[in-house]
Amino acid sequence: MILIKPIHILRPPQLHLQNCLIQLESRNFQTKSLRIFNTSVSRFSTSLKMARSALDEMSATGAFVRTPSTFRSFISRDPDSQFPAEAGRYHLYVSYACPWASRCITYLMIKGLDKAISYSSCKPIWGRTKDTDEHMGWIFPVSNDEEPGAEPDTLNGAKSIRELYEIASSNYSGKFTVPVLWDKKLKTIVNNESSEIIRMFNTEFNDIAENAAVDLYPPHLQAKINEVNDWVYDGINNGVYRCGFAKKQEPYDEAVTKLYEALDKCEESLSQQRYMCGDALTEADVRLFVTLIRFDEVYAVHFKCNKKLLREYPNIFNYTKDIFQIPGVSSTVNMEHIKRHYYGSHPGINPFGIIPQGPNIDYSAPHDRDRFPK
Structure with missing residues (x-):
């Protein structure tokens, strides 16, 4: 007896799937036959191999699982290293x-x-x-x-x-x-x-950095920074993606619960100190900020992170404005690019690519974080 099972290939909905792939399995044979119509085997193999993005990183339970990065060489201030820290290189x-x-x-x-x-x-x-x-x-x-x-x-x-x-x-x-x-x-x-x-x-670039004295990962705070990074990454940085890319209710519910537990933890911490690790800006703040600045404009709607908006957390909201107003930081935030990417690049979530008009938050508005010492 021959069983015919269709293999579904994820495509953006605006692209029409013309290739029909069927897999034939026989109880009496261990071999599998693949037939591809309207294309060559080599072209299909290349497409299947290369067509990878975050949208493909799903577990069997429907949860989003991010794979690690691949290129991991390190630039060093040692001039004899393979990748020395040089201006202009x-x-x-x-x-x-x-x-x-x-x-x-x-x-x-x-x-x-x-x-x-x-x-x-x-x-x-x-x-x-x-x-x-x-x-x-x-x-x-x-x-x-x-x-x-x-x-x-x-x-x-x-x-x-x-x-x-x-x-x-x-x-x-x-x-x-x-x-x-x-x-x-x-x-x-x-x-x-x-x-x-x-x-x-x-x-590694302190010999040529204009602000070499700024240390966002000082030795005396490294253990604390690492601890904050761990739960912020799991619950918030990657957590919003686990909410947005979930394909089943249970992993979505789990991700949302974890996200808001982490945000509540941030709110409590920031009620007592200016930054996540004390009275000085650190790596932990930069890593948190890049998610917070996108939260109300994108994640609350696009990724269904809507139990509570960022601006409903007074300490987190003012903290986000505080970091945004650090010299140079606002130039890294292009909200038009941010909104156009998320709403326009994930057709499985937003099939018509419509970009919401709001809420257009002014992060340059006054904040209250000066109440804490620097």
């Missing part, structure tokens, strides 16, 4: 929409490294990264005039972030994510893990 590819990439731009501004390390942003809405398959991801504009805030890739002439990964590794089969810390000299990716990139920016 490195370029940071980002999207203003992405909170993980925004951590890195924020560090460039706070540390005064924006002249030593160049950076550029891709377009906010995902597009086709190649003509040979249907992968959707980060792409560059053709010209500076095409997309305000985004720039063409003048270093490598790449049309997409995907092309950068393929330049760095011809057999790469992971996700094509930002940030990408690029070595102009060796023409390769140094690192694509934001938590490691910000550590490099904090210490």
